[in-house]
Amino acid sequence: MSQPDLKHTHSPEQPILLEMRGITIEFPGVLALDNVNFDVRRGEVHALVGENGAGKSTLMKILSGVYVRDAGEVIFKGQPVFFTTPRQAQLAGITTIYQELNQVPQLSVTENIFLGSEIERGLLVNWPEMHRQARELLAKLHLDIDPRQPLSRLGVGQQQMVEVAKALHHRADLIIMDEPTSALSLREIEDLFAIIRELKAQGVSIIYISHHLEETFEVSDRITVLRDGRHITTQPTRALNVDSLIRYMVGRDLSEKFPKEEVPRGREVLRVENLNRGDRLKDISFSAYAGEVLGIAGLVGAGRTELVRAIFGADPIDSGQFYIDGSPVTIHNPRDAIRCGIGLLTEDRKQQGLILKMSTRENITMTVLKRLTRGLFTSRRRETALAQQYIDSMAIKASSQNQLVMNLSGGTQQKVVLSKWMATEPRVLVFDEPTRGIDVGAKVEIYKLINQLARQGVAILMVSSELPEILGMSDRIMVIREGRIGGFLDRAEATEEKIMEYATGADRAVPEAASVMSE
Amino acid sequence: MSESAVVNVQPSANRAGKVLRQMIVAAGPLLVLMLMVLFLWITAPAFRTPTSLLLIGLEAAAIGVVAAGQTFVILTGGIDLSVEAMVSFSGVVAAILIAGTNIAGGQIAFGIPAAAAILIALAAGTGVGLLQGLIITALNINPFIVTLGFRSILLGISLVWTRGAGINIQKDEFLSFLTGHIELGSLRIPMPLIIALILYAIVWVTLRHTKLGRYTYALGGNETAARLSGINVGMTKIIIYGISGLLASIGGILVMGRLQSGAYQNGTNMTLISVAAVVIGGTALSGGTGGIWGTLVGVFIIRVVEAGLVYLSVPSNAKEIVIGAIIVLAVALDVLRRGDIPWLRIRRKSSA
Known part of the structure; x- marks a missing residue:
């Protein structure tokens, strides 16, 4: 947050590039996103923040075609779009740079940039042209990297830059950066920020997801806060500070009840x-x-x-x-x-935690089979009794001891795991x-x-x-x-x-x- | 989700559906086998004798025992490509010890009773199996590579010790008993078939009612979860490959006894057939699900096909083509069962 004036240079009248309206998606048992609105202007860095599980990644996965939304609309460059694969999103101009990089370290920088979109001359790959274009892309990012060297020789930061170059190659109008700094050193983070400013200047928009709030303040123009799958607020970065942002992120009523009991602390x-x-x-x-x-x-x-x-x-x-x-x-x-x-x-x-193809009984007794074995054989009677004891005491909802755990609900599965550990008398x-x-x-x-x-x-x-x-x-x-x-x-x-x-x-x-x- | 959860949710409906599904999965291969037998029964008059059926039983015995060991390994998610070499190896070791000679006629030992020779051969086979397991575990090498390497090593040893030919032996009383028959009324039940069935029963009990059996499935189902549950994954694997070595060696003795010869070709094709039998029998190549009786059915299916080709006067040279086709078909079946075909798969939302 050293030079706060450098970051809000664009005019707020920039046209809207992306608009997501009323996005809703439900996973089994969870309403992961509930009627979320989100928009990005051209040349804007829009930070998306929220606690783990707030729905940031889910929203981005809907945008990039990994998940299919249940309701809502996405308007990109003025057109309603419905991506069902990441490839479609990429072709339309939306590229995601993931937390874990999606690259082949053994291949050269050029090969990584052009992976899947190689330039060919007849049947052969046109290497000189690809290297030339790669060099051009890297130069745009002020990177002095020989595109012929293997990616693995570069540091993590530079590898990420190559990913940015790839996004530029695909003429991305919108780049999603999901925790881009998690593996970077301070120096590399500064380089990344420089490139983000460069991209902004070229009219590229960026959605920036990070847990590091200071970074968010340094790099973003606007901040949107999600919480529990709902949109909480969208404000210009300069209107917020760390304290107010944290309040937006966590400030919920404890709607869930925690039946905490006071137990005297023992030895x-x-x-x-x-x-x-x-x-x-x-x-x-x-x-x-x-x-x-x-x-x-x-x-x-x-x-x-x-x-x-x-x-x-x-x-x-x-x-x-x-x-x-x-x-x-x-x-x-x-x-x-x-x-x-x-x-x-x-x-x-x-x-x-579980062996999904095995039965409830077999999973519960997995940790204590030794105890249930007499001589060569496990005692089915003792095993059944032990499993039933936990099924009863934990109210495990299985149709029988033989029901495969893959067919149980998440909560019931967790009880099976808990049973298996309680059986060890920890x-x-x-x-x-x-x-x-x-x-x-x-x-x-x-x-x-x-x-x-x-x-x-x-x-x-x-x-x-x-x-x-x-x-x-x-x-x-x-x-x-x-x-x-x-x-x-x-x-x-x-x-x-x-x-x-x-x-x-x-x-x-x-x-x-x-x-x-x-x- | 109330506290007073009823444990048995619609017990009758669920159970009936489940049992039905299990029966179809389990009976699938058996149904195929019965249809094939029925087909031959109708089309090939020569097939309609108890003797021809028992002959198939005899043919199925040795490979059946080998496939039983393969079942263990595949249930853990591994594979044992060394079994055919193990069959040859154990036969050669036993034959050399019984004959007290190698092929060149040079005396390398005094001939010892077949029982003792067989015991030594089985111990050697088990030892090599354990060693493979140890290498796979300790060095964390893919079992495919390790057992492929040992296949060459064991075949090589068999070749060297026999100088490329077979070592012929005389059967003593014990060996005659092992390779003989038991009269049951007018039926002459081949002893190797009985041995195989007894071994299958033992394997079934082991898989069903021992720690080792449970761990075998657990490893194949989810090795990480098994390890995090405190299962000694390494030791279990070593033992499994030892068992495969032992059972393949027993198969080798059955082959050697029947041929009265220990030769490096004794196990030819048995790896492929054993894997095919396991997969046809409903055990997933990825491990974790399946069982021993399916493998037995798989072995019989392959043997009945082979016999059928003979009864239908298909030239024996064409046999390999059919066997190959069956193997590919069996693996395709395995893939189909798991529903793991990209162009057929429907994209599903995974939970966040």
């Missing part, structure tokens, strides 16, 4: 000391106590999932020591963790996004089960991107920022604003927050 069960893993986790130390729900908050990519996976032995760590009940333990793999009484409900149930249970993709009624059931576990003296760690959930269910909150502990908050003092401050580094001097990223 320390798990202690983590000086946990390090590459540049994802840095020097993390904390304790978890019996009966306590420790919420773990932070932005996407801050390292929350990495942290709990490291504790569970799912990923290797560089250094760090774990203690259970005060005695040191070694955890090299999930088996060790389970032996120590740790369980993990992963954020991605279907990919990591001391520490880690929930990574416990209610993601679960409808409101089932959420409350999951919360009640978390309460019940806390009452039984289990130490709960709960990673969540939903701040109300963190605030509503946690006794104590640990905020992770860029792989480090950003701070702890007690239930009494915690607010969404405070968490966001710790998570974005807004509590510190702004320059320092930026310098962390360039390390």
Whole structure:
């Protein structure tokens, strides 16, 4: 935010390039977008902000043809459009630069720019012409890159620039940038911003999505805030500040009920000391106590999932020591963790938590099959009894024990995962996004089960991107920022604003927050 | 979503539908088999004898045992391309030990009783299987490559030890028993068929009622989830490839005993046929679903087709064409079952 005057140079009378009206899309059980309006002017940088799950990416995926909207209209360059594939959007002039780059690192810069649109002379590829045009495109972006070298030789920042060059090659009028700076150093971010200004000057419009609010302020002309799939406000950037923006992002009534129960905090069960893993986790130390729900908050990519996976032995760590009940333990793999009484409900149930092709019973007993085995054979009687015990106590809605878990609803699937971990009689249970993709009624059931576990003296760690959930269910909150502990908050003092401050580094001097990223 | 959820939602309707679907999926291959038998029964008079049916049973025994091992591996989402070489290898090892000689007539050992020789051959086969599993797990190499490599190694060893020919043996009492018949009234049930069926029963129990069986399906269903559930994925894989080695070796002994010869060609084509049988039997190549009885049906389907070609006087040279076509068809069937054909697929919204 160094030179605030440079950014609002265009006149607000610029013609509208894109208009999205009344966009609505429903996923099973979730109204992901509800009557959202959004527009972009020519040569404008329009930032789209909101909490995780607010619907930013969904809106952009509808625009770029990845999802098909249920209702609403999109008007692009004055024409109503209905893209059903990303290719159609690209041909019309809308290009998305994704968080994970969509490139082939082994191929040359030229080949990446022209991937799918190679220039041919007869049957052969016209290399000289392609290299010439590639050089031209790169020059437009003031990039001094030899287009013949493999993409893999470039840094992540330059690779992203190549993606921008590709967008220019496709004569994009509108470029969607989804978290473009998440992998960039401070220097590269400055280069990107320079290019964004260059693009603006050439009349290209940009939709800019970022969690880093300072960046949003530095680069955007207007900001639109989404929350819970609804449009909250659209304002010129200069009319907003960080505080007011955060209020728009989080300032909702707690419409959902969190049936939090007060459970006296017991003894320390798990202690983590000086946990390090590459540049994802840095020097993390904390304790978890019996009966306590420790919420773990932070932005996407801050390292929350990495942290709990490291504790569970799912990923290797560089250094760090774990203690259970005060005695040191070694955890090299999930088996060790389970032996120590740790369980993990992963954020991605279907990919990591369940075996979808197997039955409800088989999934519930997966973790404790050893216990159910006498001699060579597993006891079907004991297995059935155990599964039924959880089906009854958790009210798992399955037509029978044999119903495949792929046919269960999201909430029911989560209960199956929870059953499988409760069967191990854990001391520490880690929930990574416990209610993601679960409808409101089932959420409350999951919360009640978390309460019940806390009452039984289990130490709960709960990673969540939903701040109300963190605030509503946690006794104590640990905020992770860029792989480090950003701070702890007690239930009494915690607010969404405070968490966001710790998570974005807004509590510190702004320059320092930026310098962390360039390390 | 009330608290007092009823566990059995429409039990009768759901269950009936599910059972029906399962029956169709399970009975599909069986239905094909029965139709083929019926067709031959009508068109080929020579086929209409119990003897010809039992002959097919005998033909199916060795490959059936091999395919049982292949079923384990494919259920985990892997593949074992070494089985045909394993068949040859175990036959050669046993034959050398029984004959006490190699093809050049040089004495390399004193001949030992068939039972002991077979035990050693099976141990060797199991060991090689375990080793393959270890390499696949420890070095994280694609099983396709590892087992393809071992296929060459084992065939090479068989070639070297036999100098490219077969080692002929005399059957002793034990070997005669293994390759003989059991009289059941007027029927002479081939012993190899009985052995195969017993092994199938054991495999079925293993898959159904042991930890190992459950882990086999879990690995194929979702290896990540299995690992995160505390399953020792590496150990399970090693054991699975050991089992495949053991069963292929048993198949090798059955072939060797019947031919009274241990030769490197003993296992020819068995890899392809075993994979085809597994897939025809309804086990997904991607792993996680399927079962052992389907494989048995798959083996019989292939053997009945082969026999049918003979009864219908199709030149034996054309056999390979039909077998090849069946294999492609079987895999196409597998793909179809999963509904994984891009140009037929309907785009669906995935949840956000």
